[in-house]
Amino acid sequence: MLIGRRPTLRRAALTAGAVFSLLLLAGVASAEVLGQPTPGGLGLPATVTEVGAETQFFYNVILLPIISFIGLFVLGLLIYVCWRFNEHANPVPSKLTHHTGLEVVWTLVPVLILVFIAIPSFRLLAHQVEIPEPKVTIKVTGNQWYWSYAYPEDQGGGFSFDQFMKTDADLKPENGDVRLLSVDNEAVVPVGEVIKLQVVASDVIHSYTIPAFTVRIDAVPGRLNETWFKAEKEGIFYGQCSKICGKDHAFMPAAIRVVSKEKYAEWLVEAKKKFAKVDDGRVRVAAEADAR
Ligand SMILES: [Cu+2]
Known part of the structure; x- marks a missing residue:
């Protein structure tokens, strides 16, 4: 059964990879048209200012990996819970309702993530708000x-x-x-x-x-x-x-x-x-x- 499925899985993965690469290429190619939207464009539009480059760095390099990781982590947890604790796999549920260590962790970790995001975010905000001597x-x-x-x-x-x-x-x-x-x-x-x-x-x-x-x-x-x-x-x-x-x-x-x-x-x-x-x-x- 499993052996029969593998080639299908591999083909699906290859197709997904190819589609993703094509989309990326389309995004890169379209980024060359400055100042206007482009058919098939992907991601943020090309920027021609320093603040723009900083903003895109903040979004692409700092925020996107964090939110992607959080999204995948929560999805993983949900799938694990559905698989591990469903009625058949876990007929007698635990009566546990509190776990101090866990509660401290799931309060502290998001706070630390927000602080980590806030530092570059405020720096960028200051750069946008403080107007240099204009020509x-x-x-x-x-x-x-x-x-x-x-x-x-x-x-x-x-x-x-x-x-x-x-x-x-x-x-x-x-x-x-x-x-x-x-x-x-x-x-x-x-x-x-x-x-x-x-x-x-x-x-x-x-x-x-x-x-x-x-x-x-x-x-x-x-x-x-x-x-x-x-x-x-x-x-x-x-x-x-x-x-x-x-x-x-x-x-x-x-x-x-x-x-x-x-x-x-x-x-x-x-x-x-x-x-x-x-x-x-x-x-x-x-x-x-x-x-x-
Ligand atoms: Cu208007």
């Missing part, structure tokens, strides 16, 4: 259902613009447009510089998220939240609103393009001209009223 500060406002960006005057900005998702009709895949993620006006930042984001909302709670920067912060009306990132690679990085904010919650992506310092300076000059006319809603309304 560029951008105010991001969440609206139903789009993001607005304001670049301050004293850093060469002095303009603001809205960022809307491109509709399917406007999409140009040949130019690298991605459905549900590409926007009309990308926010632009220089590579290798500390960017501070001040995030707020004008109507309901939104959440500004760019996975490749490991940036995710709530946009709350009447409250200015701050976060930061320093992108080490150029490219276009997408995110989506991560707080259910109404009808078009799924259609307010965020897009940040990271460019060289020279290109950023050029973009500032262009953007100043491009967005000068629509820098203030009231100005626009007044101008429209005059025209009438």
Whole structure:
């Protein structure tokens, strides 16, 4: 009986191993596409910031092995108990209800595991929360259902613009447009510089998220939240609103393009001209009223 089963078991194990390796390969291959989700992607998206690398290390190397071990250990215990103490194997159950040694162990061990996790966790949290001296500060406002960006005057900005998702009709895949993620006006930042984001909302709670920067912060009306990132690679990085904010919650992506310092300076000059006319809603309304 057992001899008959073995080849089947081995085949099943080999198949499982092959499927797992393929999934891993798919995950590794897809990790190369920066800043956007990839079909067949597995694991966390590729990151381009130091905080992102630390976060992924914390998750993949510290947390994942611990939770996997705990999950397997509890599963093993359950299977053992079902097998060893079922009605047939153990017809006369023990009357034992307390075991001081065991109770001390199963209280202490989880506490020690939590302390072990807390140390790197707080270090990471501090790195995320303490914002270094920023080169560029951008105010991001969440609206139903789009993001607005304001670049301050004293850093060469002095303009603001809205960022809307491109509709399917406007999409140009040949130019690298991605459905549900590409926007009309990308926010632009220089590579290798500390960017501070001040995030707020004008109507309901939104959440500004760019996975490749490991940036995710709530946009709350009447409250200015701050976060930061320093992108080490150029490219276009997408995110989506991560707080259910109404009808078009799924259609307010965020897009940040990271460019060289020279290109950023050029973009500032262009953007100043491009967005000068629509820098203030009231100005626009007044101008429209005059025209009438
Ligand atoms: Cu939203």
